[in-house]
Amino acid sequence: MSIEVKVPVLGESITEATVGQWLKKPGEAVAQDEPICSLETDKVAIDVNAPTSGVMGEALVGEGDTVTVGAVIATIIDGAGAGDTTVSERKDETASVPSQATPEPSESDDAVVLSPAVRRAVLEHGIDPTTVKGTGKDGRLTKEDVLAAAEAKKTGTPAPTPAPAPTPTAAPSAAGRNVERVKMTRLRQTIAKRLKSAQETAALLTTFNDVDMTAVMDARAKYKDLFAKKHDVRLGFMGFFTKAACLALKDVPSVNAQLEGDEILYHDYVDVSVAVSAPNGLVVPVLRDADKKSFAQIEKDIADFGNRAKDGTLTMDDMKGGTFTISNGGVFGSLMSTPIINPPQSAVLGLHRIEDRAVVVDGEIVIRPMMYLALSYDHRIIDGREAVTALKIIKEAIEDPTRLLIDL
Structure with a gap:
């Protein structure tokens, strides 16, 4: 059974937001209350959490799209087993790494700026964010970066370099100079x-x-x-x-x-x-x-x-x-x-x-x-x-x- 994922109430007098980033891809297992998408409002960024455990279904809107409160933005194929398995596997991965081996990020860490979803992944897998190369915008860490680093740490192999995030289109110039066009948040x-x-x-x-x-x-x-x-x-x-x-x-x-x-x-x-x-x-x-x-x-x-x-x-x-x-x-x-x-x-x-x-x-x-x-x-x-x-x-x-x- 498919469960609809809707835009939550965003706050007093705020009726719409922009889709910032999809944190889960179709076919990936999700656990109940796990962030699957981030929204940008006029004031803050908000995570949209999964209403149930299961498998990520179709994303009905793209990054950068404007959505309104109550709108359906995705579906989740209901199935507690998939979500629970994912969570237990992550707990096993975390347990296999000695907690004292890698420092966790603190609230006062000025060197690395982490989104809520990335911060949770870092804490869950015991990864030092300063040792991971980010592939997001402006070199920021993505959740995929952290998961790749956790898998590499588990197997003892070098961390694969995730595919870099798409870069804004640059307008070519005859003189060999480019102009980057980036939509305002x-x-x-x-x-x-x-x-x-x-x-x-x-x-x-x-x-x-x-x-x-x-x-x-x-x-x-x-x-x-x-x-x-x-x-x-x-x-x-x-x-x-x-x-x-x-x-x-x-x-x-x-x-x-x-x-x-x-x-x-x-x-x-x-x-x-x-x-x-x-x-x-x-x-x-x-x-x-x-x-x-x-x-x-x-x-x-x-x-x-x-x-x-x-x-x-x-x-x-x-x-x-x-x-x-x-x-x-x-x-x-x-x-x-x-x-x-x-x-x-x-x-x-x-x-x-x-x-x-x-x-x-x-x-x-x-x-x-x-x-x-x-x-x-x-x-x-x-x-x-x-x-x-x-x-x-x-x-x-x-x-x-x-x-x-x-x-x-």
């Missing part, structure tokens, strides 16, 4: 539309300031080891800037507001959207009730967002809402920028790289670690005076972190 298309919409709709303006990072850097140097020992997380800069932003938004509530029709919605809470780099583009998971969280909890949440962005496990709920955004271009070396707001939010704080510069302090020229700050805002509901005041509060709190403790 759904996430990239959504980012483009939202950013362009923000520019066309909002009255965008950016105000700048610079901040002396000496006090924060001294505090980190003094307490980072104790902080890490007690809270099991690194003390970074984001905790300071998040706390400073919360202080400013409480004093200047319009910067934490949003426009809805002819009404302004003021929030008595601060949900900070934190811009995080993911394999398929920039995502902005939300740090909820940031104004009520401790430094340690803020740092833990941000670290968790970064790890889950890399392995593709952020959910729709993680990125829903948000009243203010902080984007740190400094980690990529940016000296200054004019960030674009994330609608329907009305402001975004841009952080940049720290560099030693000559500044005048008490009439003397000294060298200090300085950072440029940028606050882009919607001038329709935020006046220049309010924006400048908010940025000045952030600057003063960073230069004198004691203000964060006594709410000044």
